[in-house]
Amino acid sequence: MALACGLDRLLGDPRRWLHPVQVMGWVIDGLRSLAEAWAGDRPAALRLAGLLITLLLLGGSAAAGLAVEHLVLARPLLGLPLLLLGLASALAGRSLEQAVGSVLAALAAGDLEQARERLSWIVGRDVEGLAEAEILRAAAETAAENAVDGLFGPLFWMLLGGLLWPLGGPGPLALAWVFKAASTLDSMLGYRRGRLRWLGTAGARLDDLLTWLPCRLVALGLGLLAGHPIKLLQQALADGAPDPSPNAGVSQAAYAHAARLQLGGANRYGGQWMNKPVLGTGLGAVTAPGVGRILSLSRRLEGLWLGTSLAVALALPAGLQAAGRLATWQLGSLPLPQ
Template identity: 65%
Template sequence: MPLLLVLQVLTAALLDRGLGDPQRWLHPVQVMGWGIARLRRLAEGWAAGRPGRLRLAGAAITLLVVGLSGAAGWLLERWADQSALGVAVLVVGLASALAGRSLEEAVNGVLALLPEADPEPARRQLGRIVGRDTDQLSREEILRALAETASENAVDGLFAPLFWMLAGAVLSPLAPVLPGPLALAWSFKAASTLDSMLGYRRGSLAWLGTAGARLDDLLVWLPCRLVAVSLPLAAGQELAGAWRGLELALRDGAPDPSPNAGVSQAAYAHAVGVQLGGSNRYGGCLRRKPLLAQGRPAADAAAVRRMLRLSLRLQALWLAAALLVAGLPPFITKALS
């Protein structure tokens, strides 16, 4: 893992934490979303409601959007090999794939409204960042929703793209044609955007969104479990606690219909010591989810803030480990010479 590539990822992480996603800047996910929306209309017109055609069209959309996103990242990486300006653009592109600051701002924005006597502003603000119905939520349910989105989206929006960046730092030096940090990060963001736009079990999307949703599940699977095993270390526990944390997250998260959401939420629930899960409404329909860290106290504002701090500490831990590994071979070579 070349040190230079890891330093670029580190710089991107610092840029994300410093700037977030400026609203006036065109974001790569906006471009992906624009393309997905237009391809969806074309696909639904061609499929005419036939499940087989919708599945085929969904697979084609997934290949096209993920492939083009990865190719765009790969081309920017080749430009960065030849130009200092290309390196700067590459780092900005990497930062665009991370959502550390934007997640913090979204969660803290709701927390800031909770001390008000009327919870309605907090409900409306929460409704912008979660998929569940929020119009009837109590303050306790708002806090649980914040804790669950802070934990689940930490994996989806921060640690999964960071993992694929670091994987690209390992792959790309092996051969010039292999994808690097940006190519893999943008490929992942494309799959994640496909899942968020098409990954619903209703109407034509029950077939059209299958390929994108399954690819997103696959790409998040390993990063999610790495978070579960390393989060206890970021919380100050010993190595034995890391394996215990993974076991608890896998046990509690197993009944969740998502292969990753329940595991990521359970990992944070046990690390912070709060109970998550329970009944939520989506489009007026009640859905019961498994209880995570059952018997622990309900999430409060302090617990939500601890989750955000844990994510920041875990990100620093991952980057420090990557820097250590990247700098180790030259150090060993020098020591032996």
């Protein structure tokens, strides 16, 4: 998994390579067409169809991950490279940095129009007419939110799979691809408009659930890097509470306080203004170096997660042996049944 993180940072997502998320997107598009043709405008039928789409995509993603993990055990020379590539494909550390960095590069060159165009590739808000300050704020917010969605969310489930795999549970790739499936469902169907209001419910709720714990661990980890973990976690939870998403506001607020930047405010979506909660009230305005601090925090936090996981992995066998010896001693001290 550490090698996968390194490969992600080295290569990112090469454009000519087929990406698992692309395959997931094709499946979602095909299933959506079938679902809408069957359900029409009936809310209950659309909810049921959305649930079936979710179950099919998650089941297929888990099965594909389990197949690669089985191949690792049966034929390591073939399975290990596939596992490494699959794990790296679930992470988006480098691709997020490249996308945000391209916006900053356009701003540094004084080309606001190009900066807006590049920003439109990574945000959902309207970018037409955005001033430089608003472009920077949007870049900072997407760097913060997508750090959880694209990097730490899949990494959490990957690391959990690494602990479960030796115990006979699903491994790192199966859990990472399940998370990516839920995230892709949310990004494609999780909108509160038209038929998607009902069709995307199951995928959106599942994505919220799978992201909930990683998001809060990110806030705690950023607090560790800042030197006050509990305080920063409390600030992130308080600032993020008014956001309609249970995770987006918390993740952005955590980065806002860690990087000492004020985020949030009014955004325009489809021509309609929406007031998002202000995060880190009174902190500094977003600058290009401030966005760079957010990206740097993600790199440092990724290293902290991997280091902590390594320590747990090294300590776990000794802990289990000690627990086994203690249990054996306690059982041996009990009187035998008559």
